Amino acid sequence: MKKILKEIQKHLMSATSYMILFVVPGGVFYELSIMINGKAEMPAQGIAVELNQIGAAGLALFIPVLGGYIAYSIADKAGSGPGFIGAYLAREVGAGFLGGMLAGFLAGYTVKALKKIKLRKEYRTLETIFLYPLVGTLVSGGAILFLFGKPLAVFMNWMTARLNGMSGISKVPLGLLLGAMVGIDMGGPINKVAYTFAQTQVDTLPYLMGGIGAAGAVPPIGIGLATIFFNKKFSEEERNSGKAAILMGCMGVTEGAIPFATVDPVRMIPIYTLGSAVACMVGFLFGVTNHAPWGGLIVLPVVEHRFGYIAAVVIGAMVVAVLTGILKKDYVPEKTTEIEEDIELTFEDF
Structure with missing residues (x-):
């Protein structure tokens, strides 16, 4: 169990390092547009509109990126397509980052399992072009749309409402x-x-x-x-x-x-x-x-x-x-023993 949790943590941290490259500029440009607008609402004119669009793009992409790079971390390039698509669907149905993470893990481990199937040499190209992306996307996308998406969306809405309702x-x-x-x-x-x-x-x-x-x-x-x-x-x-x-x-x-x-x-x-x-x-x-x-x-x-x-x-x-x-205790320098005078011996001393 400890090994499994450590592996999951590794994949999540790897994906987070990619996600931050989207969410940081997205958040900063989004906030800059609000500041320029002078009101806590969507800007309607001026350069603030374009800055808001840039920020909104970064914030819209971070959930697909999170899921896509979780799958990439697990199954390399073959897992990235199914991971991105599944996480995008999670965002579309309102399942939030939890849905994106779930889609990424499902896609990644599905493709990793498929790689253990050994086809004849002449069919190897079909694995990467058809088998991995089609089956991986079916599993991750299908799980979000038919099983987990709606319950996760309900939970995310509930959690957001509760956290928003907190005060003082x-x-x-x-x-x-x-x-x-x-x-x-x-x-x-x-x-x-x-x-x-x-x-x-x-x-x-x-x-x-x-x-x-x-x-x-x-x-x-x-x-x-x-x-x-x-x-x-x-x-x-x-x-x-x-x-x-x-x-x-x-x-x-x-x-x-x-x-x-x-x-x-x-x-x-x-x-x-x-x-x-x-x-x-x-x-x-x-x-x-x-x-x-x-x-x-x-x-x-x-x-x-x-x-x-x-x-x-x-x-x-x-x-x-x-x-x-x-x-904290005071720092005490380490004591060193030093020879203050060099001792010289000559034949006359004997």
């Missing part, structure tokens, strides 16, 4: 959970699950990226501030790395905090987790929305309620910095 204090548990997932492994699989969930909802529930975008910046910025405020806790090399970590946090790269967690995981991982959880919760409570499926301070131009977003990052980072100052 009811967002606290969700913010704490998603923020903790972001901070606990700093760009690892748990972090990616939270990010992917928010990224795939960026066009319908942008407040999720508002909290998670802030949470992702907190570990590197927080530990960087700790190296400045509590420099006795760190070596000179770590203090220099802390400056780089702050920059990485501003760019939304949570992985900048990893070197410090590697040295002291027992203290730093819980501190990062708590700081990110607080940041995400604060972002939710301030009503921050972020249409760019990314984090850090680099996304400020496309963030609504920017003061709340900055406050979430600062509060979370200060939690990390202060707890690090309290809990």
Whole structure:
């Protein structure tokens, strides 16, 4: 079971790395069009209309891309067509990213199974042109249209309505959970699950990226501030790395905090987790929305309620910095034994 879950995770992470190339420009251009329009509605004239079209194209493609590249990761090129088609159908019936993922896995594993069938040499071309794409598409597309599409669409509508209906204090548990997932492994699989969930909802529930975008910046910025405020806790090399970590946090790269967690995981991982959880919760409570499926301070131009977003990052980072100052031990240089004077022996000494 563990091996199967690890394999599924590998395929999902591979597809997510492709999906992000569509969803980031899509979200940014979509939000830019809203900003230029000056109102939280679809623009009707000017360059904002064209920017909105560009953004809408990226957001429309990310579900087919997610499913297509899951299938590609499983079965190589032969799986990509059935994966894209099945995931496109999932989007059309309203099954959302869950339907796209399901279509991708069905297509990929179907084609992978078909590859085990060995035809005579003269029929090999038929495998790649007809057998794999036709059967793979029938399985993935048929499963979405006849079995899973409608139930998943009902679930996605219910989930979106429930999440949209959350306000004030009811967002606290969700913010704490998603923020903790972001901070606990700093760009690892748990972090990616939270990010992917928010990224795939960026066009319908942008407040999720508002909290998670802030949470992702907190570990590197927080530990960087700790190296400045509590420099006795760190070596000179770590203090220099802390400056780089702050920059990485501003760019939304949570992985900048990893070197410090590697040295002291027992203290730093819980501190990062708590700081990110607080940041995400604060972002939710301030009503921050972020249409760019990314984090850090680099996304400020496309963030609504920017003061709340900055406050979430600062509060979370200060939690990390202060707890690090309290809990981390002072740095003690390793003692080295040095020979102060060279001993010279000559024949006269004997």
